[in-house]
Every structure is written in C-alpha cells, then in structure tokens.
Amino acid sequence: MGGGIAGASLAYRLAPHRKVILLEREAAPGYHSTGRSAAGLSENLGTRPIRALTALSRPFLAAPPKGFADAPLMKPRPWLFIARADQRDAFESHLAEARETCPVITELDADAAVKLFPLLRRDYVDRAFLEAEATDLDVDAILQGYLRGLRAQGGTLTADAEVLGIARDGALWRAATKSSTYAAPVLVNAGGAWSDETARLAGVQPVGLVPKRRTAMIVAPPDGADVSRWPEIDDVGGEFYVKPEAGKFLLSPSDETPSLPTDAQPDEMDIAIAVDRMERAMTFKVRRIERSWAGLRSFVADRTPVFGFDPGAEGFFWLAGQGGAGIQTSAGLSQAAASLILGTEWPTSLSARDVTPATFSPARFRSNP
Ligand SMILES: Cc1cc2nc3c(=O)[nH]c(=O)nc-3n(C[C@H](O)[C@H](O)[C@H](O)COP(=O)(O)OP(=O)(O)OC[C@H]3O[C@@H](n4cnc5c(N)ncnc54)[C@H](O)[C@@H]3O)c2cc1C
Numbered sequence: 001m002g003g004g005i006a007g008a009s010l011a012y013r014l015a016p017h018r019k020v021i022l023l024e025r026e027a028a029p030g031y032h033s034t035g036r037s038a039a040g041l042s043e044n045l046g047t048r049p050i051r052a053l054t055a056l057s058r059p060f061l062a063a064p065p066k067g068f069a070d071a072p073l074m075k076p077r078p079w080l081f082i083a084r085a086d087q088r089d090a091f092e093s094h095l096a097e098a099r100e101t102c103p104v105i106t107e108l109d110a111d112a113a114v115k116l117f118p119l120l121r122r123d124y125v126d127r128a129f130l131e132a133e134a135t136d137l138d139v140d141a142i143l144q145g146y147l148r149g150l151r152a153q154g155g156t157l158t159a160d161a162e163v164l165g166i167a168r169d170g171a172l173w174r175a176a177t178k179s180s181t182y183a184a185p186v187l188v189n190a191g192g193a194w195s196d197e198t199a200r201l202a203g204v205q206p207v208g209l210v211p212k213r214r215t216a217m218i219v220a221p222p223d224g225a226d227v228s229r230w231p232e233i234d235d236v237g238g239e240f241y242v243k244p245e246a247g248k249f250l251l252s253p254s255d256e257t258p259s260l261p262t263d264a265q266p267d268e269m270d271i272a273i274a275v276d277r278m279e280r281a282m283t284f285k286v287r288r289i290e291r292s293w294a295g296l297r298s299f300v301a302d303r304t305p306v307f308g309f310d311p312g313a314e315g316f317f318w319l320a321g322q323g324g325a326g327i328q329t330s331a332g333l334s335q336a337a338a339s340l341i342l343g344t345e346w347p348t349s350l351s352a353r354d355v356t357p358a359t360f361s362p363a364r365f366r367s368n369p
Pocket of ligand 1: 001002003004005006007023024025026029030031032033034035036037038039040041161162163164190191192193194198214215216294295296297319320321322323324325326327328329
C-alpha cells in the first residue's frame with residue numbers, strides 16, 4: 001500500500017518471489033514526497049543506519065540491472081559543506097561523522113571553497129569540506145525502473161486505489177478500495193506521511209510518525225553564469241542548501257515544520273527565509289523565484305526508518321519514516337526489507353556496521369513488544 005519510492009522499490013524486490021499488488025491512492029505514483037525531493041545522494045546525511053543503507057544502495061543505483069533504465073541514474077555532484085565562524089562546533093561534528101562514513105572527504109580553506117562556488121562570500125565561510133562522491137539522482141527514472149521491473153516480473157500497480165478499510169480475516173489482511181477488496185497474508189504499509197493513519201485503519205498501534213514540511217524553489221542564477229558543474233552547498237547548521245539544477249539553482253531553507261499528512265504546499269514565509277539565508281551567504285541577489293513547492297519528510301523520534309513486521313499484528317509490515325533519505329536509500333532499504341519478508345539473508349554490509357533488523361523494527365516503539 002503506497003506507490004511512492006518505498007512501496008515501488010519493495011514491490012520490485014518481492015515480485016520475483018511472491019504475487020504482488022501495489023495500491024496507490026493517486027492517479028500517478030510518486031505524486032507526494034517522492035515527486036518533490038531534491039534528488040541527491042550523500043553518505044554524510046542522516047543517522048548511522050541511514051548511512052549504512054545509502055552505502056548499500058549505491059552499487060545498485062550506479063549500475064542497475066540491465067533494462068532498469070535507459071540512462072545513468074546518478075550524476076556526480078560533490079557536496080560542499082560550509083560553516084561560519086559561529087558554527088565551528090557543528091562543523092567539527094559534521095566533519096568527524098563524514099570522515100567515518102564517506103568514501104572521500106577533503107577539508108578546504110575558504111579560498112578553495114569560493115573557487116568551487118564563486119558566488120560564496122569569502123567572509124561568510126570560515127571552514128569547509130567537500131564530499132567528492134555525492135551525486136544527483138534521476139528520481140523519476142529510479143521510480144519508473146522499479147515499477148517497470150515490478151510489471152515485468154508479474155506484479156501489478158493499481159492507481160486511483162485509495163485503501164479505505166483494512167481488516168484481518170483469518171490468515172489474511174483485506175484492504176478495501178472504493179471498487180475492490182484485495183486479500184493477502186502480508187500487507188506492507190508504505191503510506192509515506194500517512195503510515196500511522198494506515199496503521200490505525202488496520203487497528204495497529206502507530207509508531208509516532210511526524211511528517212515535516214520542507215520547502216524548495218527554483219531560482220535563476222546570475223545572467224551568463226554556467227553553474228552546471230558547481231557543487232551543492234550545504235550549511236552545517238541546517239539553515240539552507242543550494243544545488244545546481246538544470247542550469248538554475250534549487251534552494252531550500254531546510255525547514256522541518258511538523259504537519260498533518262497532506263498535499264503539502266509552500267509557505268511564503270519559508271520562501272522569504274530561504275532567500276534571506278542565501279543572500280547572506282552569497283554575493284548574489286535573488287531576482288526571481290521561478291517556481292516553488294513543498295513536500296513532507298516523515299520521521300519517527302530517533303530519525304531512523306521503520307521497517308519490519310509489527311510485533312502485535314501478524315503479517316502487518318511497516319515501511320515508513322525514511323525522512324530526507326527515502327530516494328537514496330531505496331535500493332538498499334528495499335533489499336533489507338525484502339529479506340525480512342522472504343526469510344532470506346540480511347545484507348552482510350549492514351551487519352558489518354552493527355545495523356540489524358532490530359535497528360529498524362517497529363518493536364522499538366513499544367514498551368510491551
Ligand atoms: C523537499 C524534499 C527534498 C528531499 N530531498 C531528498 C533527497 O535529496 N534525497 C533523498 O533520498 N530523499 C529526499 N527527500 C525525501 C524523500 O522524498 C522521501 O523520503 C521519500 O519520497 C519517501 O517515500 P515514500 O514512498 O515513503 O512516500 P511517498 O512518496 O509520499 O509515497 C507514499 C504514497 O502512499 C500513498 N498512500 C497513502 N495513503 C494511502 C492509502 N490509504 N491508500 C493508497 N495509497 C496511499 C500516497 O498517495 C503516496 O503516493 C526529500 C523530500 C522532500 C520533501
């Protein structure tokens with residue numbers, strides 16, 4: 001249930017082994033968070049388990065199976081992390097974490113940072129480091145690759161199919177839409193921001209998921225500037241990021257406003273905050289916002305995804321809480337989640353980092369699992 005990147009990637013992994021039906025409420029899969037992302041991959045992002053899942057995803061996204069996509073899914077886009085003088089503590093902890101989990105991290109002085117991104121103000125940057133192997137992702141190609149693979153392996157995607165009722169009937173879950181009822185021994189809850197609602201619909205205890213709104217906008221760069229090879233700029237304090245996107249800039253104030261699950265819309269105040277933060281850091285005045293949007297990044301309390309069978313409801317499988325890393329982790333997360341459903345081996349690269357099924361289990365939110 002849920003035709004975003006989470007549901008699509010797991011459906012793809014399960015289709016060779018089980019009969020899979022993917023139900024999506026909207027007319028098009030990927031309409032919600034998946035279609036609104038900033039389309040990046042960084043191994044210096046999120047909790048340690050997220051970093052382990054990202055590392056597990058990378059080989060798949062770098063060299064997907066034959067027929068998955070017509071063009072590369074990844075394009076190099078180094079991320080340049082910057083800090084002001086008042087952000088030294090945040091810088092040190094970011095750098096230490098990055099050195100542990102990223103393949104290549106290089107500390108740069110302010111002059112070198114400005115050389116890479118010439119609009120940065122020299123006096124704004126105190127410290128900087130570069131994650132050379134971060135990349136852009138082609139999100140639509142990744143989503144369509146999973147869905148094409150699902151169909152090619154005998155699975156089905158049914159759009160315009162909002163699940164309105166869920167009930168356990170003997171050994172089966174029954175999920176009712178306005179036109180049909182589907183029955184299966186395993187129900188995967190990949191409802192994105194709605195995952196706690198889905199659990200309630202099924203009489204299953206929620207996990208405390210909080211959808212958080214994030215705003216993004218496209219800004220025209222200075223006339224004549226070719227920004228296509230510039231790095232993404234990430235402020236270590238989580239105040240904003242800027243990324244070249246099809247010859248323009250994608251700008252975000254890195255907002256995390258708690259929200260109900262909904263079709264998120266941008267707020268004028270968040271747009272103004274983003275512009276102000278970018279202009280403080282750069283020798284550049286934003287002349288025009290070409291378009292803006294918002295999407296929900298959903299987190300549980302420890303900000304690590306939730307997947308695994310619910311300890312209190314047989315056959316109810318959680319796949320939620322991917323926060324700001326659901327695209328970049330999709331290949332690894334779906335591989336690990338499929339291993340729990342199929343009873344196959346847990347990925348050894350996760351075990352090697354002490355990341356186990358318990359790390360992600362919904363049981364961690366239950367005092368009486
Ligand atoms: C601005 C922004 C920037 C981001 N940048 C990045 C990034 O650079 N890299 C990265 O990896 N991630 C990024 N993310 C995060 C990423 O987009 C999410 O983690 C990911 O899309 C979550 O996928 P999902 O499938 O869980 O959710 P969704 O894509 O929201 O899918 C859930 C689906 O479930 C469906 N659904 C819900 N209830 C029902 C029901 N009752 N019946 C049927 N269907 C239902 C919904 O319609 C929806 O399509 C970003 C997110 C935002 C908002």
